[in-house]
Amino acid sequence: MFKSKTLTRALVMGSQYASLILFALFTTFPLLWALSFGLSTDGSTAYFFPQGFIPHIADGEGNYNIGATFSWFERVFVEIPFSTYFKNSMIMSTASVLGTVLISVLAAYPLSRMRFFGRNFIFIAIIATMMLPSEASLVPNYITVTTLGRWANSLQAMLGSDAETWRRFVGINSYFAAIAPSLAGAFGIFLMKQAFEAVPQDLIDAARVDGATEMQILWRIMLPVTTPSIAALSIFTLVNAWNDFLWPSIIMRSKEMQPLAVGVFNDLTGPLSGSQNTLMAAIVLTVIPVLIFFSFTQRYFISGMDGAVK
Amino acid sequence: MASITLKNIKKNYTKDVCVIKGVDLEIKDGEFVVFVGPSGCGKSTLMRMIAGLEDITAGELYIGDTLSNDLHASKRGIAMVFQSYALYPHMSVYDNMAFALKLAGTPKPEIDQRVKKAADILQMSHLLERKPKALSGGQRQRVAIGRAIVRNPKVFLLDEPLSNLDASLRLNMRVELSKLHQELKTTMLYVTHDQVEAMTLADRIVVFNAGIIQQVGSPLEMYENPSNLFVASFLGSPKMNLFEAQLVGVEQNAAVVRLPKGITARAAVNPGSAKVGDKVTLGIRPEHIQLVDESVAGAIPAKVDLVEHLGDTVLAYVEIPGVNEIICMKLPANMTGLKFGDTVRIVFPEQHSMLFDAEGLAFKRHR
Ligand SMILES: Nc1ncnc2c1ncn2[C@@H]1O[C@H](COP(=O)(O)OP(=O)(O)O)[C@@H](O)[C@H]1O
Numbered sequence A: 001m002f003k004s005k006t007l008t009r010a011l012v013m014g015s016q017y018a019s020l021i022l023f024a025l026f027t028t029f030p031l032l033w034a035l036s037f038g039l040s041t042d043g044s045t046a047y048f049f050p051q052g053f054i055p056h057i058a059d060g061e062g063n064y065n066i067g068a069t070f071s072w073f074e075r076v077f078v079e080i081p082f083s084t085y086f087k088n089s090m091i092m093s094t095a096s097v098l099g100t101v102l103i104s105v106l107a108a109y110p111l112s113r114m115r116f117f118g119r120n121f122i123f124i125a126i127i128a129t130m131m132l133p134s135e136a137s138l139v140p141n142y143i144t145v146t147t148l149g150r151w152a153n154s155l156q157a158m159l160g161s162d163a164e165t166w167r168r169f170v171g172i173n174s175y176f177a178a179i180a181p182s183l184a185g186a187f188g189i190f191l192m193k194q195a196f197e198a199v200p201q202d203l204i205d206a207a208r209v210d211g212a213t214e215m216q217i218l219w220r221i222m223l224p225v226t227t228p229s230i231a232a233l234s235i236f237t238l239v240n241a242w243n244d245f246l247w248p249s250i251i252m253r254s255k256e257m258q259p260l261a262v263g264v265f266n267d268l269t270g271p272l273s274g275s276q277n278t279l280m281a282a283i284v285l286t287v288i289p290v291l292i293f294f295s296f297t298q299r300y301f302i303s304g305m306d307g308a309v310k
Numbered sequence B: 001m002a003s004i005t006l007k008n009i010k011k012n013y014t015k016d017v018c019v020i021k022g023v024d025l026e027i028k029d030g031e032f033v034v035f036v037g038p039s040g041c042g043k044s045t046l047m048r049m050i051a052g053l054e055d056i057t058a059g060e061l062y063i064g065d066t067l068s069n070d071l072h073a074s075k076r077g078i079a080m081v082f083q084s085y086a087l088y089p090h091m092s093v094y095d096n097m098a099f100a101l102k103l104a105g106t107p108k109p110e111i112d113q114r115v116k117k118a119a120d121i122l123q124m125s126h127l128l129e130r131k132p133k134a135l136s137g138g139q140r141q142r143v144a145i146g147r148a149i150v151r152n153p154k155v156f157l158l159d160e161p162l163s164n165l166d167a168s169l170r171l172n173m174r175v176e177l178s179k180l181h182q183e184l185k186t187t188m189l190y191v192t193h194d195q196v197e198a199m200t201l202a203d204r205i206v207v208f209n210a211g212i213i214q215q216v217g218s219p220l221e222m223y224e225n226p227s228n229l230f231v232a233s234f235l236g237s238p239k240m241n242l243f244e245a246q247l248v249g250v251e252q253n254a255a256v257v258r259l260p261k262g263i264t265a266r267a268a269v270n271p272g273s274a275k276v277g278d279k280v281t282l283g284i285r286p287e288h289i290q291l292v293d294e295s296v297a298g299a300i301p302a303k304v305d306l307v308e309h310l311g312d313t314v315l316a317y318v319e320i321p322g323v324n325e326i327i328c329m330k331l332p333a334n335m336t337g338l339k340f341g342d343t344v345r346i347v348f349p350e351q352h353s354m355l356f357d358a359e360g361l362a363f364k365r366h367r
């Protein structure tokens, strides 16, 4: 009896682990494959299974043995302006995360916690924008950006300068233009509104009685207790901004302003590109910062509300 | 320290749903007033209006001499303790208590001194570094009270502060709250649905029901002279025994009533303008019903339904044949011989019987 119980438990545990590992493999195999490809001397074993998932190096006589080389990773920095792209990606993603969190929080707080005329209508209007495919906004956004650039120029001219430098801050080829359209997203507002609504009313009332203004309640009570949602929104925004390709590729005409997703694609794919190993190495390098960010944010995913109310 | 004056306070949440229907009350400086009433009768709403967390639909609220209807919660000089504790989960106990002082721009040394003093009073100096989630229910409640104390408020509002604690802890905290009030001498408004808390803590009790004040008075006065049926049955545990009856005799300082089956009883009340034949309700508290010998004149025979031994007292539930209501009697602890099915004789003493008219209003008692 006792034996069969332990056996059952072992079987259950075993199958749970097996299915989780299978799922993990299923989700990570493209990345693992790219990593193995990037670490190999060339692509000759990459399209075989299971050798494709294990890095191989050539010994000069046409034989391939298991082993790894970092030479393609070094090539990435030589063949393309990787650091420039990386810097651009960092700037754009950081600004996106900060801007999105700020706007979502500021918009969600009144929508969830204040009573005013038209609140529901405004919320529904915001949610309705989620129905639109993002491609539908490409053309209007493009026109807006070029117009903004023109206005910046005219404003500068009006103020007595004909340098045409202000266009660089808001028009084509500006960081602002690349990230602004995605900052005020319905998803972030929705997520933060849900999070704020889950905060007990008593907590807010207690702060109000303690003498806090609405802004102080927001920054000193609401934000700290909703860190899990803010962490989730940050990661979601970061991944989206980091991987965004279409809009930056339209806006960032000049090479010095392009983020990784656009730069790597332009330089390393297509008929005139270098080896596939460089591409794979670049892809791996592109993904690493996101993974690091994720590992740091993970600890904020624990509930922030424990102990507040009974 | 301040008094509170409510003048015809009303509250509507929606246009046609009136939750508070006109409350007039004066609370003196330093008084401990307990609002008691069943759940949903509007106690919290009234409290939140005084705190400034809910708009006042109509009427006037004075804190001290200041008309405070439209004063922001933070400007009223009140501190509130919530039923749910409502501690800031991301702050340590120290920071929870210091929060209001920091917002008010109090100098650091003074904050430190006041927080430590409050922690001392509540005996939780060793908990100051902890986060709320590492505290037990009773400790959390202490922090919530400490958070109110540090601010030296003019008025304390406590909304069912003990109802989330277990029975023994509740008793302890009740005693401590009583001591705290003696020490601080601050005006305290305390809301509860528990009549024992009300009886033990209050200088004055306000019995509240359906958005209306039923009666205001000192605990004993309310217990002895409830002004209506609601107050009579709400205060006291076990509840007062009530019998539907008919007035059959009116004397100068007594009324004679008839229960079903021809049982008559006398009540020492001033019958006023009541007439023979009126429908009335006879009320008598469990501890006042007497168990007597057969020989006593007017003794009513009854059958024992259930006996509960509480240690210090015995509760006996008896039934008079022909009378619907089960009667609860509180007897001394030595009455252990009583058991199910026994036949006993009981008497309703005239001086302890109360009488209520058809509207539920009490006749004035005479003694
Ligand atoms: N925010 C609100 N909106 C509408 N009705 C409410 C609101 N808060 C309380 N009520 C209603 O007001 C009545 C009194 O509530 P409350 O003051 O919380 O009662 P108590 O504290 O005495 O249990 C209840 O019937 C409740 O449903």
Ligand SMILES: [Mg+2]
Pocket (backbone or CB within 6 Å): B043, B044, B045, B160
């Ligand atoms: Mg309540």
